[in-house]
Structures are given as C-alpha cells and as structure tokens.
Amino acid sequence: MPQSLQITAAQLDPALLDLPWEVALEEWPDEVLAALPRGLSRHVVRFAKLSGRVVAIKEIGESVAYREYELLRSLSRLEAPSVQPIAVITGRRSPDGEELNSVLVTQHLQFSLPYRALFSQYMRPETATRLIDALSVLLVRMHLTGFYWGDVSLSNTLFRRDAGAFAAYLVDAETAELHPSLTNGQRNYDVDLARTNIIGELMDLQAGEVLDEDVDVIAVGDRIVQRYGSLWSELTDEETLDPGERWRVTARIERLNELGYDVGEITLTTDVDGTTLRIQPKVVDAGHYHRQVMRLTGLDVQENQGRRMLNDLESYRVVHDRQGEPLEFVAHDWLAEVFEPTVRAIPRELRGKLEPAEVFHEVLEHRWFISERQRRDVPLTEAVRSYITDILRHRPDEQAYLGSDTGEIPRVSDY
Template identity: 60%
Template sequence: MSGSLNITSATADPALLDLPWNVPLDAWPNENIASLPKGLSRHLVRFAHLSGRVVAIKETTSEMAKREYEMLRTLQSLEIPCVEPLAVITNRTDEDGDPLNSVLVTRHLKFSLPYRALYSQALRPDTATRLVDALALLLVRVHMVGLFWGDVSLSNTLFRRDAGAFAAYLVDAETGQLYPGGLSNGQRENDLEIARVNIAGELMDLEAGGRVADELDPVNVSNGIVAAYRLLWKELTGSESFASSERWRITERVERLNHLGFDIEELAIKTDEFGTTVRIQPKVVDAGHHQRRLLRLTGLDAEENQARRLLNDLDSYGVAYGNPDADEEMMAHEWLVRVFEPVVRAIPRELKGKLEPAEVFHQLLDHRWYMAQNANRDIPLAEAVTSYVQDVLRHRRDEATVIDPATTPIDVQEPDDEDIDADEVGADADDWRLNV
C-alpha cells in the first residue's frame, strides 16, 4: 500500500488495513466483494467482506465522506433509523502514487433490501404503498429532530420487513442539513415535494422497464407520501380542543399515539378562562413505544410492528396461562422461554438467514391462523412450525445478506424436520389459541 492512508473510524478494526485501498473500487478482486442487491446511486457503491460481516463502501470526495460520516453518527445519537457509519478512508493512492477517491464505509443493515429487490417480478400497488408509507414515517421522524434531508427517495432508503409492513432506514445523508431549532413549514414542504417527485420518477422508471403491475399508477402512489406524511405529522404535533366534559379525549389521544408507535414525553394541557374548553398538544414525541416495551420485558430488539405483534401474543399467552399474582416481567420471561425461543430454535440452520426471528414469528402466527381456518380446528404450535418451515420459509430467498454461496463449503449438522416436535416448541403452548 503506497501513500499515507488516513482512516477515521469510530470502531477500531485492524481488518480495515487489509482491504485493497490502493486499487480503484470498481477494480477490486472478487475475493473482497460481496454480491448484494443495491439501489441506484450517483456514486460508485460496492459491498465487501470485513471481519466476517458485510460493509458498504461508497466512493466520493473527502469532504463529502467526512460530512456524511459525521451526519450519520449524529442521526444515530438521535435514534433515527439509518445505516451505521464505520470509517472514512482518505489520501488513497494507487501503486503509481496517483490519487484515488476517498470512501465512506458503512455497516450493511442485515435483513434489509433496496426497494428494487423487494419484489420478484412486478411491483404490486399494495407493496409500493407500504414502501411509501414507511418512507413517510421516516421523513416525519427526521423532520421532528430538525433534519432537512434534501434528497428523499426510495433509492436512498433501505427497507426491512415489519410484520406485514416495512420499516425504512436512511442510507444517503450527504445532502442532509440539521437545524437544532427545528424546520420551517417551507423546509418540510420542500422535502415532501422532493420525495413526491423522486418517488414518481423511480416508479415511472420501473414502469418503463415493465417491472410494475399494470394497475400501479406511479403518480397516485407518489402522491400517497404527501397524504400519509401530513396525517401523521398532524397526529403527532397538532393541537386539539374539546369541551372540558370530554376529558377522556386526552387518554384517547395518548392511546392513538401509542398505537402509532410513539410515546409522549410531555403533554401541554390548557383550559380557557371559563374552564369549559380544554386544549392539548404533544410537546415531545419519541418513536418506538412497542419496541421499548418488548425490549424491557424480553430483551428482544424488533421493529415497531413486529414488537406490537409479539406483545399481542405475549398478552394472549398471559390471559390463557397467566397467574393473577404474577407480574408482567415474570409472564414475559415465561412466554419467551416456552413459546418464542423454542420456535426460533426449531428453524433449521440453513434457513435462519431467510428472515429475522421476529418476522419469522409474526409470519408463523399468520400461517397458524390460516391453517386453523382451513382445518376448522386449533392447530398445535409444533404442527404450525413444521408446516410453515416446509411450505413457506424454505421457499423464500435469504434476506440476512443476499450474497453468493461461499466458495468453500462448511460442514454443519442440520436439524431434521422430525426434530420439530411438541417438546421443542413447548407442549404447554399448544392448547391455547394464538392472538392474530
């Protein structure tokens, strides 16, 4: 390696020095490259193996790489869903001493995919709508912390499955600008218009390539982000007035926000001079209501909709088997040990990269419910797991990291299908009906 290479990194990983930084990124050897689906980008982006994980490497200018690295670190500290920045590499030169572009290194987000990889043949309207709804929620969250994104698009976002919906993660932050005092309405509307135009263009591009269903209207779908954003923004930040006799509406407002996945840190409540009208307005709203409760009770880290689904199942288990004297934490531990963990252990090792555990459990609940409807009887959990693994999960593509097979096979002992039995998934959980 020639030249005085500079590496700025939040985590000390000596393996960074082993990558061929003296070679242009588009000429890196196959042994370093991981084959993952990627979205459109104005910069050259490649995925590489690093210390047993996959990282994304983007070529850009030194200033832009440093700026985006710091912006992503700031967004992480603000708990905004985004990719994790690992390092900035500057002062790259080739073997002849000629300068090479600087790069930004980020950790690949497991079980995430660009929007172009979320459909197998033609993008359906309902899938496109769910993607846009997820992006609208992400845009609301970044605006609430005062970030003007500047380049909102499906291409600059990664998506993870979230119990029938999607969770969106910000990928490209190079155009972002943080305003600690908050954004003006004009700035928010500007970002929203950028999103609408970009999404319409991206979907029209797919349409021109015959990659969308005939009934999908790119303009209608892109307009959907405007409607979804404004409804959510109003619910999270708007004030509300009602008669003092309707004070139950305060609790109703809080419950609506909790259902959307947000917690209220502070609620401003005012009455008029006659005490007949009450006005309320959320002051600070934090996302992840169900995520935090699930993490507190079980230690499981899941997306918001997944967490809501798992908590519903946990609560149903508590109703069916709960000891009135047992506290919530004890019941959650029992559910975790007797229901969730046995199901996850029952998934054959070669299929564990298909979906993350929380998504597997969510889909299993759906699968068990449909089995029960078709058979007109309760389905034991062990039977549902066996059916789901063989009929659904085995036929999905891996989404942990969609990469080519390893060149050197690994000899591992896989569990047989008959290992999935009532003893493994918890016999005591078989005679209660899951809440779906």
C-alpha cells in the same frame, strides 16, 4: 500499503487495513465482496466482508465523505433511523500513483433491502403504497430532529421487515443539513422533492416491467404528501392532558390507526403545564397484531381485535408507569387485571352473542365513546356495566346464525 492512507473512525477496526484500498472500488475482487442487492446510486457502492460483518463502501469526494460521515454520526446520537457510519478513508492511490477517490464506510443494515429488490423479488403491487407509508414515517421523524434531507427518494432509503414491522432507514445524506429546527419551507421542499422522485422511480419500474403498468404512479407519489401532512399534524399538534383523561390517549391512538399507523412508543411527560403526550409511529405488516397477542397472552384473535388489545396493553403500561419492564411481564398482569375480568363480567346467558375478543373490543370502543361524550376517564368496570345494559343485551346471538341459510336472513337495506 500506501503510506498516505488516512482512516478517520470513532472506533478503528484493524481489519479495515486488510481491504484493497489501492484498487478502484468497481474492480475489487469477489473474495472480499458480499453478494447483496444494491440500490441505484450516482456513486460506486460495494458491500464487503469485515470482521464477520458486512459493510457498505461508497467512493465519493473527500469533503463530501467527511461531511456525510459527521451527519450520520449526529443522526446516530439522535437515535434517528439511519445507517451507522464506520470510517472515512482518504489518501488512496493505485500502485502506479494514480489518485483514487475517498470512501465512506457504513455498517450494512441487516435484513434491509433497496426498493427495487423488494419489487423484483416477491412484493405485490400494493407494496408501493406500503413503502410510501414507511417513507412518510421516516421523513417525519427526520424533520422532527431538524434534519433537512435535500434528496428524498426511494433510492436513498433502505426498507426492513422486523417482527411484522415495515420500517424505512436513511442511507444517503450527501445533500443533508442538520438544524435546531426546520422551517415550513424546508419541510415542504423535502416533501415536494420526495413526490417528484418517487413518481420518477416508479415510472422506471414500470418501464422495466417490474411494476404493473396499471398502478397509478402519480397517485402513489401524491400519497406521500397526504400521509406526511396527516402524520406531521398528528404528531406535532400539542396536547396537554389533565388528570383522569386517559380516554384522550386512546383517541390519539385511534386517529393514528385510522391513518394506517401503529403505535411504536408512547411517552407521557409531566411538567408544571400538565402532562404532554408524544407518540412515535410505525407501519406494520399483515398478521402482526395476531402474532403479537398470541406470543404475549396465548389468545388466538383476529387482526383488528389484536390491534385494539395491544393498544390497550400499551396504555395500561404507560398509566401504571411500567415502560421499563419487559412487555411479557406487563402483558401477564394486563391479562389478569383487565382482559379476563372484563370477559368474566359478561353474564353467562349473554356470552353466546359475541366471541370474547370481540366483546373486549366493543367494551373498549364503548368506553372510549362514553368517556369522550362525558369528557372524563370512565373506569373500565363502569364501562362494562354500561355496555352490557345498553349494547350487548340488544344484540342478536351470533351463534344462532351458524349453520343457517343466509338467504333467510332479512335484508336490512339495498346498496
């Protein structure tokens, strides 16, 4: 083992000493490597087995390695979505005395894939826009911490599916800087660079016949500008809530949903100026809401119905100050105190008009509408009575259409 070898790590894993640091990374033997898909990189990158886990090793200049290591440690302390740094190793030399590049060792993000692997294995063409949405969330979250990326691209990002969520993680911070906060110029430069890089990366996929040539890569690149702008505004616009204004929390969630994002976390902070609302977004995959509602409540509902129910469950959790409790416990009480009483309140003769989950959705929609119109938090029981009287009684029975000839149903209008 070369005597000049230096390892800098917050917690040293002795197994690091067993890896062949005296060999150039691109020549490492297969027995120490893990066969995982690699993304595009300007440096040599390999995945290696270490103490029953997998680490990513990147050959890089010494000063850049230390700088990136410290930046990743800072992001870890901020709980930002990025890979976790393990060590920087310098002083490498081959057996004949040749100097070898320093390396940065990071923890491999389990179940994550680079964008090229996602496209080449099993993804549909519309995956491009889904990745852009996830990258938009990542970029907004990074900017909120004061992190200037300086090289935003799909190549410098890892994507992971986790219980229906589709999330992006920063994997390369060579050009990054961490500030107390960012100027509009810094943020806009990152977004513009992201657009340029994304268009180039997607064109590369088309040239390799991995991405359908009919995909408008310019439009996809423009999407990150639009999505970032909308999401940044929705998350950073200050909003102070007065007591009894729960409807405004629902309104904020609805606007996020319309942008295509789910609510990952809601935080309400009370101070002398009132209650401040903060929302952390995430991108979800098809079927996520249905599966979540089934797991938490046993109810078999449609996707959009499930989304509305989970949003209401999260609001219930916040309003009753139960964020620290397991969601399963909160869901049990929500089902008994909110969903079931709402459904039971529907008169028996009106229950054939809509299925229970759709009735609940429409009650929440009606409650939000009248709360916004009256500028107050309308109690659920009041909203149910109003909904039954003003909406449900005037609806046709949907069950009456089952088995009927749709050609006999009157046409409302021409399109």
